[in-house]
Amino acid sequence: MSTAPVAAPAAGPAPSPRATPEGERPLGWTPADTVRTVIALTVAVALLATAGWLGSVRGDGVGGSAASFALLAGTGLGILFERGRFCFFCIFRDAFEKKNTRGVYSILTAIGVGTVGYALVFSIRLPDPTSGTLPSGAHIAPVSIALVVAGLVFGAGVVISGGCIAGHLYRLGEGSLRSIPALLGALIGFGLGFLTWNPIYSHVVVGAPVPWLPAGAGYGIAVALQLGVLAAVAVALLRWNPPIAARPRRTLDADTLRRLVFFKRWPALATGAGVGVIGFLAFLRDRPLGVTSQLSSLTRTTMDSVDALPHTLLGLDVSLGGCVALVVDTITSNGWLVIGIVAGSFAAALPGRRFSIEPLTLRGSGTGLLGGVLIGWASIIGLGCTIGVFLSGTQALAVSGWVFAGAVVLALGVGFRLGLHRGT
Template identity: 30%
Template sequence: MMLTGLLCGALLGFVMQRGRFCLTGGFRDMYIAKDNRMFYALLIAIAVQSVGVYLLIHFDVITYATGSFPWLATMIGSFLFGIGIVFAGGCATGTWYRAGEGLLGSWIALIGYMFMSAVMRTGILAPMNDSLKGVTTTTNSIADSTGISVWVWISLLVVIVLFFVQKELRKPKLFIPTLKRKRTGIGYVLFEKRWHPFFTAILVGIIAIIAWPLSVATGRMAGLGITTPSANILQFLVINDLSYLNWGVFLVLGILLGSFLAAKASHEFRFRMPDAKTGITSFVGGNIMGFGASLAGGCSIGNGLVATAMMTWQGWIALLFIILGTWTASYFVFMRPKGNTQAVPDDTTVIV
């Protein structure tokens, strides 16, 4: 049953690589380029997952408890996570799938991310992590807090998403002339054609739904998740404890595999070595990302995609603070300094 995690992760990695589903770039573009398409795509994935998962709950396929809301840790951690993903050059999932493309800077960021996640969970920073998470409210469910059915909130989300989607799709498209003959076929669609972010988001939402029963079947009561499984990989390698190898570990390894297969098939795989300054920036960003995600109880996937779909305060407030953190880092890195020479991870050097 654990191998279903590998298959689910491979499918997610393939879809994200081909669809360039990058939340870091999406959040950054909201501020710098005033381009909200990737944010709208995230909302689509959230809405699709929310409808699907709550149908599974309604028909008793899975059970779910929102628990309490560690509001202080969520806000601080999410804000720091948003800062970290800018310096790392990608969020947790984006770093995994970009590593599958051969970006060595993403591998460097992953090392920092896994290391700090492990330190926060079972290392020297665990007491501080647990202490901050101890500041909670009793109710995490938006529906329970407001006394309004969760289906009302889901319906409201769907209406909002449909409004933004139709608004975005009605914008005039740029005409790009080409001399190439128009190609068709499954190979072209899978490996050559540029995927629309909204189409990618629908697929991500469907995969997120499938993840729930597959994960629950192994005793892991959760859907998609990146931070804890990433920490578990490092902890398994260090102390050789098989208890760390669960469905989530196979999920993140599957993301790497799926991205690699997609990149190879589309001729996008190549080793790219960052310069020393960018490598250091990636490592620092990965550590900040691991610190923030562990403190917040989730990353842009665990909180920003899954917990939001479950209609929890933790998910939506975490998403807000991740965006604010991304904007803050983007301001200082890209906007404020004139003639800024700050290195950011772009992994442009190719190893031949």
């Protein structure tokens, strides 16, 4: 009596790698990872070598220790922006759309750390803040309706274009092609800002008050007041944060360490603290952080070469603080900072598999260009952007920084509520 053969089990897909205790699959290592890592290390070595070369150059206006420091500081910012998602667009989109304000804590921390650092520098350079003299070099600007309008327009431009200038710079390092028309739009906006500056300055800005918190009651009270406001905002935002799920016990092996360093978003508090420290060191070493000076100088230099600018930009080159654009024929230290941001972001994105060429659509190009124009115009009228005014201005205990920040956040909230960022 014969028996029927037993059917073999049906072939199925190959079993997937065993998940980690946290439910995360092992990262593995592919030939593409080798290529990405080699490129990232090459970029890192090139940045260090360039910084060393800049530090050795003297007398030709291209290099020097300030340029060398700016390149390294920009690289650090690019890494922090990319790994911590220190992006004003992303942070406030999450806050207004998802009611998730965790990213806002990176901004609050950056302002708080920078506030303490700036106060230390101020106390050395200007021991008596009540003397009626403002500290030189800091981004402390007049407070007028022009500053409010600049903040509102800037915030609208951020929503429409998908990022601020710093955000577009670090996303360019991640492969975002949409950042290109946005930055080109900013160059056009700078030009419009220069053309409209003199009448705005003459009718609104000149004679406006320049309030600085330490001028009233000294550094101690000003710092305590500002830190108190930051703490109050942080506490108020706690109720908007979604609950944090309990984390299982973590085994710190090579795979986990690689995931934490290169793949998972860095903690908001650590990211903000890093940005705050770099901001403080930048002011101590050279000048406050800002990303518009070199870029707007490209526009100004081009317009000046074809006599498209007024003979004098009232107050812009003499009395006003901020990211002032000059006529230049070389890369300034601010330019090296910008280069460092893009290169640092690129080097940070590669090992985490986040570098990807973003397709550029007609609609995305148009909104990027339009938003960039608004950002560029507002950066000239407001004397800076989210880094130069929102961040460096508040760190300097300037009321102008808070006014600009409030206007930007208001415009972001309205823009996200209206959905101006969707479909781009």
